[in-house]
Amino acid sequence: MKIWTEEEDLIIKQMYGKETHRDIHKKIPGITKGMLIYRATVLGLKGNIKVVMSKEKSLYTHNRLFFKYPCTLNSYWAGFIAADGNIRKNHNELRISLACKDQGHLERFKADLEFTGNIKVDKRGCANISVSGVEIVDDLRNNFNIVPNKTLILVPPSGLDHFCIMAFILGYIDGDGSISIRTGPSGNCFVVVKTVGTEKMLSFIRNFIEFNFKTLRNKKVVSKVNKYTTVCEYSFSNYRAEQFFIESFKLLVPRLRRKWEPVKVFLNTHKNAKCIYNYYSFNG
Numbered sequence: 001m002k003i004w005t006e007e008e009d010l011i012i013k014q015m016y017g018k019e020t021h022r023d024i025h026k027k028i029p030g031i032t033k034g035m036l037i038y039r040a041t042v043l044g045l046k047g048n049i050k051v052v053m054s055k056e057k058s059l060y061t062h063n064r065l066f067f068k069y070p071c072t073l074n075s076y077w078a079g080f081i082a083a084d085g086n087i088r089k090n091h092n093e094l095r096i097s098l099a100c101k102d103q104g105h106l107e108r109f110k111a112d113l114e115f116t117g118n119i120k121v122d123k124r125g126c127a128n129i130s131v132s133g134v135e136i137v138d139d140l141r142n143n144f145n146i147v148p149n150k151t152l153i154l155v156p157p158s159g160l161d162h163f164c165i166m167a168f169i170l171g172y173i174d175g176d177g178s179i180s181i182r183t184g185p186s187g188n189c190f191v192v193v194k195t196v197g198t199e200k201m202l203s204f205i206r207n208f209i210e211f212n213f214k215t216l217r218n219k220k221v222v223s224k225v226n227k228y229t230t231v232c233e234y235s236f237s238n239y240r241a242e243q244f245f246i247e248s249f250k251l252l253v254p255r256l257r258r259k260w261e262p263v264k265v266f267l268n269t270h271k272n273a274k275c276i277y278n279y280y281s282f283n284g
Contacts, residue, residue, distance in 0.1 A: 002031070004039060016040045060117035062131055067139035070160055072167040076253035077109060078144040079168035082154060083175025083197070087141075089148035092134040101258075103127035105174075108254045108281035144168070152230075154197060156204030162212075167253050169205055172197075179259050181266050189270060191245065191263060192237040202234040209236055213243045242271060249275040256281060 011027045017040075021033045031039075067074050086095045098106060106119050106129045113131065120128050140146040144157040157168060173179070177195035184190060195205065236244070245263050257280040267273035 002035060009039075009043060012036070012040055012043060013045065016043075016045045060115060060131075062113045062115040062117075062133065062136070064133055064135040065139075066113050067136055067143060070143050070157075070164050072163050072251050072253050073112060075144075075157075075160060075164040075167040076171040076251075076255075077112065078140060078146060078157070079171025079173075080109075080175040081140065081171075082144065082146050082150070082168075082201070083172045083177070083195075085146070085175075087137055087146060087148045087150070092132060092137045094131045094133075094136055094140070095128065097122075097126045097128045100125050100127050102256060102281075104282035105254070105256055111282075112254070152198065155200045163251065165208055166248060167251055169208065170248055170251070170253060170255060172201075172205065174256050174259060179263055181262060189266065190238045191241040191266065192235060193241050193244075194233060194235040196231055196233050199230075199232045202232050206234050206236075209240065209244060213240045213247075242267060242273075246271075246273050246275060249277045252279050254279060254281045 008028050011024065015024050015027070016036070021036055024036060025031060067078065070078075081094065081096065084096060084098065086097075087093070088095060096106060096109065100121060103119060103121075106127050109115075110117075110119060110129060115129070115131055117129070117131070122128055143159075145155050147153070157165075160168060173193065173195055176197055177193060180192050180194075181189055182192055195202065245267060249264065260277075260280070264275045264277055267275050
């Protein structure tokens with residue numbers, strides 16, 4: 001029978017239920033998981049099993065506190081995940097799948113998250129990233145209201161400041177929106193932004209846009225009902241869109257080059273906006 005030292009008991013008290021068996025084993029070589037659990041029981045210890053199991057499952061590391069405290073960077077990615085990510089119920093896992101042309105965007109997310117895993121391309125030709133961690137799932141839910149099976153029930157985040165909300169919307173547009181430059185009957189060019197989602201999410205975006213960026217014309221959230229579900233669409237354009245983009249380019253958050261570079265060029269060329277931005281996703 002093993003005789004436990006005071007130093008070993010102290011290590012167990014400090015680490016049990018917070019770190020994996022592998023991590024504790026590095027501090028106390030030669031113990032099995034069964035021995036650790038038995039000793040923890042003798043010491044009257046309890047731990048957060050969800051955290052430990054999540055860490056045991058993950059073969060790779062990442063910044064587990066990335067979404068803990070809202071900032072413009074993690075708010076952007078939360079908006080993108082709200083639009084284009086997937087939380088696997090009961091697995092404490094975040095997944096994002098994009099067309100291969102946007103794989104660079106996943107590379108940027110991987111770098112920002114400090115994730116050591118790989119991006120994999122499946123048979124459909126899609127690039128995929130999967131990150132396991134109870135903290136990341138909990139923080140996305142608590143700070144940004146992102147939950148499993150969110151497609152029909154997604155609600156906007158609450159408690160974010162002005163710049164975090166803007167960053168969140170930028171991410172959402174990158175994930176579930178389109179940006180186009182059109183020519184009107186008079187030959188003048190203008191920007192149009194369209195995005196889709198739940199009525200609550202799009203009302204949140206509309207209220208922010210229309211409160212902060214004034215124009216004479218207002219667009220409403222429009223519900224379109226198809227055979228399977230209700231799809232809502234919100235669009236804004238012209239002066240309001242231009243002012244939104246000019247302001248947004250001041251935020252150093254990643255975004256898809258193919259969507260935003262044409263807008264920057266248009267604003268600088270036709271509106272003398274003098275936007276300076278080069279923080280795009282890798283090759284995206």
